[in-house]
Amino acid sequence: MAELRYVGKGLPRVDALEKVTGQAMYTLDLTLPNMLYGGLLRSPLPHARILSIDTGKAERLLGVKAVITGKDTPYTFGVSHMDQTPLQTEKVRYVGDAVAAVAAVDQDVLAEALSLIQVEYQELPAVFDPHEAMQEGAPLVHEDKPGNIASNPRYDIGDVEKAFREADYVFEDHFETQRVAHVCPEPHNNLAVWDASGKLTFYYCSQMPSVTRVQLSKAFNLPESRIRVVTNTVGGGFGSRATSKFPMDFAAIVLAKKSGRPVKIAYNRADEFIHSTFRHKFIMTVKTGINRDGTITGRHVTNICDNGAYSDYGPVVTNVGGALQGTLYKFMNYKYDGYCVYTNLPYGGAMRGIGNPQVHYACEAQLSMIAERIGLDPLELRLKNAVETGDETASGAILQSCGLKECLTQAAEKIGWKEKKANPEPNRGLGIACGVHFTGVRLSPGIDADFAGATITVNDDGSVNLATSCVEIGSGSSTVLSQICAEVLGIGLDKINIICGDTETCPMGWGSRASRNTAVGGMAVQKAAEDARTQILALASQKLEIHPDDLEIKEGVITAKGAPDRSLTVAEAVRFGRYRQGGTAVMAKAHWDAPSTLADPKTGRGNFSMAFSFGAKALEVEVDPATGRINVLGVAASQDLGKAVNPLAVKGQVEGGVHMGLGFAMYEQIMLDEQGRMKNPYLLDYRIPTVMDMPPVIPILVESQDPVGPFGAKGVGEMATIGMPEALIAAVAEATGLWITDLPITPEKVFLGLKAKKAAE
Amino acid sequence: MKEFALYEPTSLKEACALLAQHGDQAKALAGGTDLLVGMKAGWLRPEVVVNLKKIDGLRDISFSERRGLSIGALVTWTQILEHPQVAEHYPALHQAAASMGSYQVRNLGTLAGNLCHASPAANGPVPLLIYEASCLIQGPRSKRTLDLSGLFAGPQKNALAPGELLSEIFLPVPPAGSKSLYLKFAQRKAMELATVAVGSLVQVKKDKFKLVRLALGAVGPVPFRAHKAEKVLLDQAASEEIMRRAAQVAMEESAPISDLRASAEYRRGLLEELTYRALRDCLA
Numbered sequence A: 001m002a003e004l005r006y007v008g009k010g011l012p013r014v015d016a017l018e019k020v021t022g023q024a025m026y027t028l029d030l031t032l033p034n035m036l037y038g039g040l041l042r043s044p045l046p047h048a049r050i051l052s053i054d055t056g057k058a059e060r061l062l063g064v065k066a067v068i069t070g071k072d073t074p075y076t077f078g079v080s081h082m083d084q085t086p087l088q089t090e091k092v093r094y095v096g097d098a099v100a101a102v103a104a105v106d107q108d109v110l111a112e113a114l115s116l117i118q119v120e121y122q123e124l125p126a127v128f129d130p131h132e133a134m135q136e137g138a139p140l141v142h143e144d145k146p147g148n149i150a151s152n153p154r155y156d157i158g159d160v161e162k163a164f165r166e167a168d169y170v171f172e173d174h175f176e177t178q179r180v181a182h183v184c185p186e187p188h189n190n191l192a193v194w195d196a197s198g199k200l201t202f203y204y205c206s207q208m209p210s211v212t213r214v215q216l217s218k219a220f221n222l223p224e225s226r227i228r229v230v231t232n233t234v235g236g237g238f239g240s241r242a243t244s245k246f247p248m249d250f251a252a253i254v255l256a257k258k259s260g261r262p263v264k265i266a267y268n269r270a271d272e273f274i275h276s277t278f279r280h281k282f283i284m285t286v287k288t289g290i291n292r293d294g295t296i297t298g299r300h301v302t303n304i305c306d307n308g309a310y311s312d313y314g315p316v317v318t319n320v321g322g323a324l325q326g327t328l329y330k331f332m333n334y335k336y337d338g339y340c341v342y343t344n345l346p347y348g349g350a351m352r353g354i355g356n357p358q359v360h361y362a363c364e365a366q367l368s369m370i371a372e373r374i375g376l377d378p379l380e381l382r383l384k385n386a387v388e389t390g391d392e393t394a395s396g397a398i399l400q401s402c403g404l405k406e407c408l409t410q411a412a413e414k415i416g417w418k419e420k421k422a423n424p425e426p427n428r429g430l431g432i433a434c435g436v437h438f439t440g441v442r443l444s445p446g447i448d449a450d451f452a453g454a455t456i457t458v459n460d461d462g463s464v465n466l467a468t469s470c471v472e473i474g475s476g477s478s479t480v481l482s483q484i485c486a487e488v489l490g491i492g493l494d495k496i497n498i499i500c501g502d503t504e505t506c507p508m509g510w511g512s513r514a515s516r517n518t519a520v521g522g523m524a525v526q527k528a529a530e531d532a533r534t535q536i537l538a539l540a541s542q543k544l545e546i547h548p549d550d551l552e553i554k555e556g557v558i559t560a561k562g563a564p565d566r567s568l569t570v571a572e573a574v575r576f577g578r579y580r581q582g583g584t585a586v587m588a589k590a591h592w593d594a595p596s597t598l599a600d601p602k603t604g605r606g607n608f609s610m611a612f613s614f615g616a617k618a619l620e621v622e623v624d625p626a627t628g629r630i631n632v633l634g635v636a637a638s639q640d641l642g643k644a645v646n647p648l649a650v651k652g653q654v655e656g657g658v659h660m661g662l663g664f665a666m667y668e669q670i671m672l673d674e675q676g677r678m679k680n681p682y683l684l685d686y687r688i689p690t691v692m693d694m695p696p697v698i699p700i701l702v703e704s705q706d707p708v709g710p711f712g713a714k715g716v717g718e719m720a721t722i723g724m725p726e727a728l729i730a731a732v733a734e735a736t737g738l739w740i741t742d743l744p745i746t747p748e749k750v751f752l753g754l755k756a757k758k759a760a761e
Numbered sequence B: 001m002k003e004f005a006l007y008e009p010t011s012l013k014e015a016c017a018l019l020a021q022h023g024d025q026a027k028a029l030a031g032g033t034d035l036l037v038g039m040k041a042g043w044l045r046p047e048v049v050v051n052l053k054k055i056d057g058l059r060d061i062s063f064s065e066r067r068g069l070s071i072g073a074l075v076t077w078t079q080i081l082e083h084p085q086v087a088e089h090y091p092a093l094h095q096a097a098a099s100m101g102s103y104q105v106r107n108l109g110t111l112a113g114n115l116c117h118a119s120p121a122a123n124g125p126v127p128l129l130i131y132e133a134s135c136l137i138q139g140p141r142s143k144r145t146l147d148l149s150g151l152f153a154g155p156q157k158n159a160l161a162p163g164e165l166l167s168e169i170f171l172p173v174p175p176a177g178s179k180s181l182y183l184k185f186a187q188r189k190a191m192e193l194a195t196v197a198v199g200s201l202v203q204v205k206k207d208k209f210k211l212v213r214l215a216l217g218a219v220g221p222v223p224f225r226a227h228k229a230e231k232v233l234l235d236q237a238a239s240e241e242i243m244r245r246a247a248q249v250a251m252e253e254s255a256p257i258s259d260l261r262a263s264a265e266y267r268r269g270l271l272e273e274l275t276y277r278a279l280r281d282c283l284a
């Protein structure tokens, strides 16, 4: 390959200055003249029939400009299941379900107005436990969903029963994960404006504005051309903004319409924890057949996902949780039974890894347990079973690039696996785990698409406006996409202006989710840039009278290969094209749909992603047995990303993934009381690790050069966070002899576990 | 946040008069790192806020070999952390300052505010109890001096009367040859309240405990001195066994609760171990 000038370079982020100087404009920063503050009235009961709602007093309060109830919001919405309405009319299904909304001149009036709305409820029996919810006779959260089952995704590949019969050992273990929050720096908020012509502008910090526009168009029966969705700078997403809308969004839009004024609804941190969704709690059983030599013969995973009161991404999360466990190891017998179960609790959503981190945790934790039970090295056991390039896996994935074994060996080497295993020290332990995640995905039946778009306009001076369907949500996508554009066009990075997050100027795409910006979004940029390059070279060729194939572009200058004296700038070529009779402009576009296929509806098999990213985490802990304190001494985190378009940015992603994974593994937990109210809705007792808690991290980039993605790149964002709890559980077990199978793994659990063990001895 | 009237008096007397006038409707404001958190969350809804920061003469921290350390009501944690004689003579207070919140919180928050907030888990009380600190209390009409232990009336409840302010804190010079330290067990390494905290001050002569002070935090409604445990050690030869026994007595003296941060059982276990370590490390 020709020498790369931009791709593969650790260049600083294109948005660094505006972010570090505080100039970046978030939706939360926006105020408009005459703007009102909106808010929702939420149910204090987990399950109740609504007998009456009296908004009279609130309406009469000075400063209140609009009050709405479910009568004003007759829309149903959802991600896979249309089971939600913005404001409830018949019954509420969890503590926090919205029943009315108010727009007022300031926050104080708003709070008072909300307190003046009187709702009469008749309490209904509620169900808080997914096991109980599945029993006959349990209260139904949605009357049309018997057994409270929202979905029941299954994978049934090969013959697991036979695999178990033929295995030397069969092990079955149980695992549970907790609800954890995205904790976006910018809480969810929006701002709705209707203009005099009836056009809606919705300022909305979203990961997928074009999908939001489609959904708003359907709900409000407006042409898409009459709706503009603008994200501004987005303060983090992690999947919480991949949900296209929330009750707060409908409320703001309807309140704005009713009051004739712009309406903003903004969550505080406490709202954010519960009402922006969170990672679902999974209750899992893993059964694995394995031979004495470590060959895994088959695996059966049963997973109960506590969906909460509404589905949102729950069924997708439950499905994805099963999708990838047949793609990590070579066994060809795989079964997954997922149950996504309604309860009268707050509802979860998509969160970085979308179900995959939970099931990886259970399966990889069990593999480490098995290694201990049958006396094999956990690293060797993984290497023996690891998939490789060229494999067609049990799940049906066709691996065109796979750096799994290298990820494992490098992570192990960097943590000092061999030496430390040979010389164990008291109270210390090592853990290793690996994983796989997709790069864009085609898993939703009925939507056979996984695409991104890009448009390029080259200006008179040779600079470039690049519009992408990918939203920069903090991951660095705008930088990476600009690098790809610069590389293909041969134009300096400083000449490229990237535009994102505005449906009026950006092409449509599936947004920033599923680890797809660099690869799927990057391919759209690459294709558009190739087109623009062809157009530029065609013009230059006319002017220089040299065949386009014999021309090249570097730093905005077009030269004849081997004859550098014959040259033209890109600016000159563009102007040559534009300023003449019958002229032309350099404008290019691309819509790129990833080459992947929907799964077979019977078995669940399919090559559902353009590429698969692998990774491993190896870590060492020291445990203080007398206090339970777990000190993570270091983490080696490897990531097979195909090609690092920007190594600096991607190392940041890997470190950020470790940070988030560490929170999931040992600090974070949404605690609910018996009615489903959050007990710790503030950052003191919902603990994300601070910078002081971060262990040293060694990021390892494994470049397996994928044949499909741009310059060989695959996704990183989600795989980067997978693997921490499963590596931690094994390390803590080695240090203490305790397998703590319910997350998070806290000092208190270690302490009490050791105490109980001592008492039993 | 609920609306409130803000007063910015320039003298202590004036501040006390305002606070006396508005009684329990009023709150004093120092760094605001406790008060504003409560007001924003709606737990605290004062009608009147009296800002102390316009009052001169409350920002001094000074040490003399004779009188010890004196800390004004507006002295921040950063000032304490950076004061060389605090590190030298009051290591437990220095450690408490170092493990307090974050840079930003230490720059804003005051020791006086920390004491008056009266959280059983706070960083300030435990080291101050082992240094036997006293407080100068300014009232609308008069001043009084109060032992620090008399300041705490319950979780988030201090013993000041309406109109009273803590104006200065005194720490006598620790007994010659004594060693002291502060151990805070918290789940994070920063931005965290103690799950359990122990302060110890030990003076050993001829291998015997001549003086022992132990203070415990987050294991009862108020931070307190573990007098029974101290007695176990007094005049005894220093040994692991006796320190373990004292630690057990300290545990028995405590009354931890189960809350979001930890179960009572875990707190008891932590307390016993931390007390032992606090004693052991003073001997090192």
Ligand SMILES: Cc1cc2nc3c(=O)[nH]c(=O)nc-3n(C[C@H](O)[C@H](O)[C@H](O)COP(=O)(O)OP(=O)(O)OC[C@H]3O[C@@H](n4cnc5c(N)ncnc54)[C@H](O)[C@@H]3O)c2cc1C
Pocket: B027, B028, B029, B030, B031, B032, B033, B034, B035, B036, B037, B052, B073, B099, B100, B101, B102, B105, B108, B109, B110, B111, B112, B113, B114, B115, B116, B117, B121, B122, B123, B124, B160, B164, B165, B166, B167, B191, B192, B193, B194
């Ligand atoms: C992010 C964060 C982290 C924190 N970490 C810690 C920690 O690690 N350890 C810890 O102990 N605390 C911690 N805190 C709590 C807080 O910062 C401290 O308690 C701080 O010392 C309070 O001081 P202040 O000056 O901000 O008090 P303020 O909030 O101004 O006042 C606190 C209370 O004391 C009263 N008051 C203030 N001054 C006086 C006075 N002179 N006389 C009478 N009453 C008075 C006020 O009316 C109020 O009721 C943290 C807080 C935050 C927000």
